[in-house]
Amino acid sequence: MIELTLYNRADCHLCREMEEVISAQLAELALRLHKIDIDGNPELEGRFGTEVPVLFINGRKAFKYRCTARELRKRLSREAGVRWLFRKRTAPS
Helix, strand or coil: CEEEEEEECCCCHHHHHHHHHHHHHHCCCCEEEEEEECCCCHHHHHHHCCCCCEEEECCEEEEECCCCHHHHHHHHHHHCCCHHHCCCCCCCC
């Protein structure tokens, strides 16, 4: 299962937009989403400041501020090991 971690803040319109994009994919794929509100957490506020939302996929930073459904699907495909869909074909040597 692919783990998504979304660091966000309350009253953040970019955070709501990214969550909507992610939610649309949750219905189609086997994903687990953890939402973490950084407000009130000094360590996370220091780490991210105003640079939210930030989406981590399987523990690696994947997107900051925005992502489209297409970009997210492409990244999730790579995480799932379906890389051949996005590789350019090269001539055999």
